[in-house]
Amino acid sequence: MHEMSIAIPLVEQLQALAAEHNAARVEALTVAAGVMRQVVPEALVVAFEVAAAETCAAGASLTVESVPLAARCRQCGRQFEPSIDSFVCDRCNQADVEIIDGNDIVLTSVTFQQADDEDQPG
Amino acid sequence: MKINLVKNVLEANEAAAEQNRRRLDDACVLAVNITSAPGSGKTSLLEATVPALADELPAAVIVGDLQTTRDAERLAAIGAATTQINTEGGCHLSAAQVAKALDTLDLTSLRLLFIENVGNMVCPAAFDLGEHVRVAMLSVPEGDDKVAKYPTLFQPADVILIHKIDLVDALDCDLARIHADIAKLNTRAPVFETSTKTAAGLDQWYNWLRTKCP
Numbered sequence: 001m002h003e004m005s006i007a008i009p010l011v012e013q014l015q016a017l018a019a020e021h022n023a024a025r026v027e028a029l030t031v032a033a034g035v036m037r038q039v040v041p042e043a044l045v046v047a048f049e050v051a052a053a054e055t056c057a058a059g060a061s062l063t064v065e066s067v068p069l070a071a072r073c074r075q076c077g078r079q080f081e082p083s084i085d086s087f088v089c090d091r092c093n094q095a096d097v098e099i100i101d102g103n104d105i106v107l108t109s110v111t112f113q114q115a116d117d118e119d120q121p122g
Numbered sequence: 123m124k125i126n127l128v129k130n131v132l133e134a135n136e137a138a139a140e141q142n143r144r145r146l147d148d149a150c151v152l153a154v155n156i157t158s159a160p161g162s163g164k165t166s167l168l169e170a171t172v173p174a175l176a177d178e179l180p181a182a183v184i185v186g187d188l189q190t191t192r193d194a195e196r197l198a199a200i201g202a203a204t205t206q207i208n209t210e211g212g213c214h215l216s217a218a219q220v221a222k223a224l225d226t227l228d229l230t231s232l233r234l235l236f237i238e239n240v241g242n243m244v245c246p247a248a249f250d251l252g253e254h255v256r257v258a259m260l261s262v263p264e265g266d267d268k269v270a271k272y273p274t275l276f277q278p279a280d281v282i283l284i285h286k287i288d289l290v291d292a293l294d295c296d297l298a299r300i301h302a303d304i305a306k307l308n309t310r311a312p313v314f315e316t317s318t319k320t321a322a323g324l325d326q327w328y329n330w331l332r333t334k335c336p
């Protein structure tokens with residue numbers, strides 16, 4: 001499914017960040033996935049392993065967090081937290097919302113191993 | 123060393139999508155992304171739509187498929203300028219693929235660009251292509267439970283087509299249930315019941331396209 005289309009740019013971003021921070025390897029990372037993007041965490045982990053092979057992110061541990069929905073009703077302006085199967089605003093009974101959270105896939109943390117960490121004793 | 127950040131993983135696709143949209147805006151072309159399950163009738167709808175609007179709204183088609191050029195051949199047969207993207211296993215189109223396809227089209231001669239996405243009810247919903255409007259299509263033979271099962275296809279849609287409506291009686295499809303499920307997800311999009319067999323609802327669809335064209 002589309003997890004590979006997420007894993008590939010994710011690895012590219014990790015490579016750029018590692019270079020920027022002068023790091024040899026990425027040890028761990030966290031991705032916050034909005035529920036609207038329907039990311040299957042296990043599938044993203046597998047896709048990431050494949051995409052990261054032979055890069056500085058190979059073997060890094062990926063944690064996928066789920067971001068719940070938040071929306072603003074376009075009719076009355078009310079903010080609320082819809083469920084994925086109902087976007088009805090209970091003030092005006094319309095399902096006409098702007099999604100304000102739960103719509104993105106965001107890299108939220110990266111743990112690096114510094115280039116010189118490897119040589120340091122202990 | 124651990125750093126915290128907020129980095130949109132799909133930013134490259136979204137930047138490419140914005141660029142496509144600007145390019146289409148500059149040429150005054152309305153881009154319409156058509157999403158549905160495999161076989162819902164996307165190509166059939168375009169085979170009817172492109173000739174019906176040809177005099178007032180000249181259109182081209184970009185069609186994404188896993189393999190084969192069959193859809194492109196069908197559309198070329200009716201005289202539509204068509205560019206095929208083979209995703210070679212990819213389950214959705216990307217903005218970068220659409221950018222390449224735009225290079226093959228003479229946008230100045232067009233008013234409408236249809237993008238037939240890969241038949242899939244999950245993945246295309248997550249990838250902006252630079253379209254102006256998104257069509258979500260459900261065909262009657264798929265079953266009257268599909269809207270509720272695939273909310274992310276229908277919630278952001280600008281128009282919803284319940285297609286192959288000619289089959290509604292033969293298949294014991296509960297149309298009221300489809301409409302009720304749509305009402306929970308999206309009351310903003312107009313819903314048209316269409317068929318390319320009987321031409322039902324096609325005038326409503328054409329009129330909707332006319333109102334959206336710049």
Ligand SMILES: Nc1nc2c(ncn2[C@@H]2O[C@H](COP(=O)(O)OP(=O)(O)OP(=O)(O)O)[C@@H](O)[C@H]2O)c(=O)[nH]1
Nearest residue numbers: 159160161162163164165166167241286317318319
């Ligand atoms: N009865 C009926 N059949 C239709 C209608 N529209 C399309 N079909 C049939 O449905 C089948 C699939 O139609 P296509 O237009 O190829 O569907 P598609 O969504 O483009 O399919 P993919 O590109 O493979 O995802 C064909 O056999 C069409 O003849 C309709 O309104 N009524």
Ligand SMILES: [Mg+2]
Nearest residue numbers: 164165193238
């Ligand atoms: Mg098709």
Ligand SMILES: [Zn+2]
Nearest residue numbers: 073076089092
């Ligand atoms: Zn409201």
